Amino acid sequence: MTGARDRVLDAYETLLIEKGVGAVTLDAVAAAANVSKGGLLYHFASKDALTEGVLQRLRERSKADADAIRSAPEGSVQYYVRTSAPGFASRSLARSYLAALRLADDSPTGRAARAALAEVDADGYAALCDDLGDPVLALLAQLIGDGLYLRTLAGTPLPPGITVEQLLQRMREIADQD
Template sequence: MTGARDRVLDAYETLLIDHGPGSATLDAVAAAAEVSKGGLLYHFASKDALVTGLLDRLRERSAADADAIRSAPDGAVAYYLRTSAPGGGTPGGVTRTYLAVLRISDGSSTGQEVRDALAVVDADAFAALRDELEDPVLAWLAQLVGDGLYLRTLTGTPLPPGLGVEDLLARMRRYLPAAEA
């Protein structure tokens, strides 16, 4: 069963994604989470605390995803690309939380805090890919390909007709011989 704190963060994510930051007032978040405003304030004493909670959630989910990248049976590169692609999905909701955080990335009071959290996500993935690929440039290339797929996921853009992630992985195997892509 989901606790009130997680329901509040889930509701905040939903409001940010579906309606933007302007709609994510404390009252709206409390109503969407089906908790009283006092219940929300018990977990998050202010809007800034709610933002911090969302950023903490992103960092936690990113760390868990990095562990999954490292332990993927078919290799880090294959996991990263498959879960970055439209429909691939990442366990633990990191994609959804990432999208919600992007919605608040241009807020003047939270901008640097958000950029710092997004930098942690980037560093987590790069470090996990580096565990598989000795060459940092190849690890970065693999990350950039995954990031491009991830952008398609976030924007709802499909892959080109007739091409899929397995086609991409097959080609990348030529360039990433150290990886079990």
């Protein structure tokens, strides 16, 4: 069972994703989380605090994902690309990321959201670099994964006849040419 704090963060993420920053009020978040406004304010004293809570949650989820990248038995690239593909991306990380993207588009919260998103990017890149030892190859893997992740967020399937396995195989071929 999730606690009130997590329900509030879940509700805020959902409202950001579905309605955008301008339509989200503390009253709307409290109602969506099924808590009183006082209950919301107990956990987050202001909308800025609520925003920081969502961005901190994104950072925590990103750190956990970077740990998973580093410890993946199949290797960092296979894990990163596979878990970025439509149908495989972490729902919780994807939701937090998408909510942060919405915040990044808003001028009052944009700078903090863009900084959090940059940390997420750096986490993934560092994890790939740690395993691959080649910054260019790590960036290529990250860009492929990020493109697949964008498809996940947009609900866009891979083109017919192209599979994640084919992408990974081609990446292995490129890496072996060095």
